[in-house]
Amino acid sequence: MRATIYGGPGDITVGERPDPRLQHQTDAIVRVTLGCVCGSDLWYYRGVNPHALGPIGHEFIGIVEQTGAEVSTVRPGDLVVAPFTFCDGTCANCAAGWTGNCLNGGSFGNHGVDGGQGEYVRVPFADATLFAVPGRDHSDAVMKSLVALSDVMCTGHHAAVSAAVKPGDTVAVVGDGAVGLCAVIAAKRLGAERIIALSRNPARQALAEQFGATDIVSERGDDATKVIMDMTAGVGVDAALECVGTGQSMATAFGVARVGSIVGSVGVPHDAVVPIQTVIFRNIGLRGGVAPARRYIPDLLDDVVTGRINPGLVFDHETSLDGIHDAYTAMLERRATKSLVRISG
Known part of the structure; x- marks a missing residue:
């Protein structure tokens, strides 16, 4: 063959x-x-x-x-x-x-x-x-x-399930690749009311909106964290879906997650570090992995x-x-x- x-x-x-x-x-x-x-x-x-x-x-x-x-x-x-x-x-x-x-x-x-x-x-x-x-x-x-x-659809779904997305939630999706875009679908399907997609690519931004994203954030790193925290009155999102696996994407996901929420991480890790101080002192959980x-x-x-x-x-x-x-x-x-x-x- x-x-x-x-x-x-x-x-x-x-x-x-x-x-x-x-x-x-x-x-x-x-x-x-x-x-x-x-x-x-x-x-x-x-x-x-x-x-x-x-x-x-x-x-x-x-x-x-x-x-x-x-x-x-x-x-x-x-x-x-x-x-x-x-x-x-x-x-x-x-x-x-x-x-x-x-x-x-x-x-x-x-x-x-x-x-x-x-x-x-x-x-x-x-x-x-x-x-x-x-x-x-x-x-x-x-x-x-x-x-x-x-x-990719099951992996994006795993991110949303791992982060315990539920009806009425505000969700941030970090990553605009196929998995991140499918995570937007999953968050919408599970009832999220507000879905913030992080993307700089116009075509992917448009597809994220077609899939159910209500907001697009083009900033990255600390700038993205500040924008999303401002959008949520300083509270953060109910669920953060990390779909890249880099150090920056992990930092962003934990940076925008509200106290008591869960980061659903499915990106293949490359130099990604879990901020244990944030986990402990902000009571933010981490779940995810191989779908x-x-x-x-x-x-x-x-x-x-x-x-x-x-x-x-x-x-x-x-x-x-x-x-x-x-x-x-x-x-x-x-x-x-x-x-x-x-x-x-």
């Missing part, structure tokens, strides 16, 4: 990999229809974070081609969403709802596991991992939003299929597998918020 190959920092190509085969009776083989590039893939591409040489890509949807004898919840021909991590559904962590931390699981597109930026993927623990989508005649807009469910996407997909799916939410709008660059290098560079150069890769029909 043809698949994207990571050859080291700055080296993304399309090459040949062995067609996946069932290795266990709990496996399924999925033909990938739509994949995409994640912001975390760029950290590997830039050489900031380590990644094994070989397959890459952890966000995809597709059609089940083959299943092992012990698979019962999906069958050949099903359209399925694959969360970015696979899980067995039975370990202590999965039983507690933390499917992204499965004791026997892992992530797609790393350490030799087939990646979503390729034509086929062997999915371990298919019953617990894959989620079948009712129907097949979905619009292209819905199909894009289904891809978003594999990671348990498989836990959230059933809850979010109906809203996607019915069009009540449309996270697929974060895809503003499209290409085929042959254009995968441009899919990466478009995001790296900030010509795109998120790149969609059309792999098969």
